[in-house]
Amino acid sequence: MATIRKRKNKWEVQIRVRGCKNICKTFLYRKHAFKWARETEIKVEKGIYQELRELHLIKFKDLVNRYLIEISPKKKSYPKEKYTIGQLLRDPIVNLSITALTTYKLIEYRNRRLKKISAPTVNREISLISSVLTKAQELWSVNLSNNPARNLKRLKENKSRSKRLTSLEFIQLLNACNQSKCIWLKPLFSLAVETGMRRGELLSLTRDMINLNKRIIFLKDTKNGSARTVPLSEKAIHEIKSLPISFNRKIFPISVSSFRFYWKQAKNKANISDFRFHDCRHEAISRFFEKGLSIPEVALISGHKDVRMLFRYTHLKAEDILRKL
Incomplete structure (x- = not known):
């Protein structure tokens, strides 16, 4: 159970977990403290709680490489996806920790790539990033609060080709x-x-x-x-x-x-x-x-x-x- 108390004009939350060290966090406002306590208790009960400092240690590059080894080879599109992942690994975005991989950083990445490749290709790369983060949540116990790539609006693509030979x-x-x-x-x-x-x-x-x-x-x-x-x-x-x-x-x-x-x-x-x-x-x-x-x-x-x-x-x-x- 969570213990919430006021100390020096701040609200301190302490959650005791049997067999583990206590989880503590301080807030300026009472409502934020109670909200965090409820959400964290649910995560602890489900066994999916992961401290932010632990997530800071995980590089996005590590998840991409694991995806390349464990997930991609099972797909029919493996040769193409392997090439796309190779391109992704050359970009500085993979050196970010997963907590620093925000929607804003993805927009910067998208703008960089648009200078070199078409909008449909960029959309596929963003979808790949989203897939990597989803697999990390589902299979590798990486408990992200959200997937920043999932809600990123995709670029408008040109109409399908209509080229026919005379x-x-x-x-x-x-x-x-x-x-x-x-x-x-x-x-x-x-x-x-x-x-x-x-x-x-x-x-x-x-x-x-x-x-x-x-x-x-x-x-x-x-x-x-x-x-x-x-x-x-x-x-x-x-x-x-x-x-x-x-x-x-x-x-x-x-x-x-x-x-x-x-x-x-x-x-x-x-x-x-x-x-x-x-x-x-x-x-x-x-x-x-x-x-x-x-x-x-x-x-x-x-x-x-x-x-x-x-x-x-x-x-x-x-x-x-x-x-x-």
Whole structure:
């Protein structure tokens, strides 16, 4: 139980804890003393009380490193998150104690990062910081009074990309891929546009995932965690059949870094700058709708659980809609 008494125009609170040293604190006002006493007693009863001076000793960097070792490797996004954590660890904010990690300090961090990276990337970094602090509270007995990153307002992001290739741009990029020293580049580009598959899904494809008789690809491990079956068009079948068989049964035995190099080279040759490989997925899904496929059919191919997300990818051309009017 807490003992509260007035001494020399101040209010002194003393909480006795069996088997531990007493907890003491002094306040100027009586109501603040009673409020702190109630809150602290509840924490002591729940076994979550932690003295402020103990929290002062914990550096934010220690929590980030522990998160990198214990939490991140269990995620599908581990490679990307590992890179983001690496960037975070280079910033002076990680040298703060967790009691000094205030909303104001996070705003300073956000402003610094905005000079180097985009708003969506900054938002992801703030969300990562929030996740680190949440795990520290839930799993590592770090009893923070609040999570300063959770309530920090996220930056406004630009509208989703709506880049689509014109017929001429598509031919130019296809020819550039075909002329590349990397023999896998052109079929990778073609399959991306024909199937709407992500880069990671394409690069992880193996022969046993493809059934040419049924004209399907079965993906066990996808971004949203659910398996899905992707139907193959005649063009997609032709591309797969034309590929040489690699020793490791991979359809595309090429690393991500090599792919990035040759993809950038092909775009430069085609004189196309504002087009990312992920935009092939936008292009593919838009083409599915232009062919007359329904929303459930497209969702089955793309793997979207929330069909509303499809509107981010569906950028129909006005001239194609006019033909139906």
